[in-house]
Amino acid sequence: MPQMAPINWLFMFIYFLILFYILMNLIYFNFLKKNKNNKLNKILMKNYNKFI
Helix, strand or coil, X not given: CCCCCHHHHHHHHHHHHHHXXXXXXXXXXXXXXXXXXXXXXXXXXXXXXXXX
């Protein structure tokens, strides 16, 4: 297929855009969750130590 219809390019563009969006969200939320969990765990441990 040397020539592709414009609608095919549109579908390909949308498909790769969605893939890129999902990948970025997964990476971003994974890093965010790891950082937040580490901070929350430290804070909770400190609070528990104070209470005890």
